[in-house]
Amino acid sequence: MPVNAPTDSDACAYTDYPSGESPEEYPKTGDGATGVEADVWAALAEVEDPEMPVSVVDLGLVYGVEVDEETDHCVVELTLTYSGCPARDMLMNDVRCAAETADGVRDAEVCLRYSPQWTVDMVTERGRENLREFGLSV
Amino acid sequence: MTRDDPSTTVGTAAGTTAECPYCGSENTVRDHPKGPGLCRSMHYCEDCQQPFEKFG
Numbered sequence: 001m002p003v004n005a006p007t008d009s010d011a012c013a014y015t016d017y018p019s020g021e022s023p024e025e026y027p028k029t030g031d032g033a034t035g036v037e038a039d040v041w042a043a044l045a046e047v048e049d050p051e052m053p054v055s056v057v058d059l060g061l062v063y064g065v066e067v068d069e070e071t072d073h074c075v076v077e078l079t080l081t082y083s084g085c086p087a088r089d090m091l092m093n094d095v096r097c098a099a100e101t102a103d104g105v106r107d108a109e110v111c112l113r114y115s116p117q118w119t120v121d122m123v124t125e126r127g128r129e130n131l132r133e134f135g136l137s138v
Numbered sequence: 139m140t141r142d143d144p145s146t147t148v149g150t151a152a153g154t155t156a157e158c159p160y161c162g163s164e165n166t167v168r169d170h171p172k173g174p175g176l177c178r179s180m181h182y183c184e185d186c187q188q189p190f191e192k193f194g
Contacts, residue, residue: 081177081193082176082177084176085177086176120194131159135160135190136190136191137156137158137166137181137192
């Protein structure tokens with residue numbers, strides 16, 4: 001059995017991903033969205049995680065999309081798979097730029113949310129298929 | 139809230155069996171708590187003898 005990890009290591013970062021029930025309304029995929037908000041969801045579905053060939057929507061990272069009809073200002077609520085994610089700035093920028101490509105959006109901002117906590121249960125079925133194909137167990 | 143720190147233990151963590159993404163087998167071991175990304179760990183499938191990754 002190829003186990004070569006140190007047994008007494010204490011220098012590693014905390015990276016626990018408990019499985020468990022995710023709140024019923026998650027993951028949010030934009031189903032039922034209309035108008036400009038539906039366009040924003042479609043644009044976000046094109047944003048891939050920088051390390052895995054799966055979109056941030058299928059990972060369950062998008063917690064909400066709201067477009068103010070008067071100002072055409074878009075707010076995207078985004079979470080990360082863990083709070084210390086080194087791709088945070090990259091992902092936030094990618095998501096903001098994608099949201100701004102939607103017709104009817106003048107400018108967009110991305111707000112990070114850590115509640116409810118992201119779990120692997122929030123990965124959509126399509127996301128699971130993409131991840132398995134990539135060689136990642138979910 | 140305290141949870142086991144998976145990075146300080148070896149083997150498959152209690153209660154969590156990783157399913158091989160290639161052959162579906164659950165006869166797998168956690169090879170290393172760190173994968174190519176900070177959010178992933180390395181596992182090994184004893185059946186199809188392939189390494190794979192898992193969240194966490």
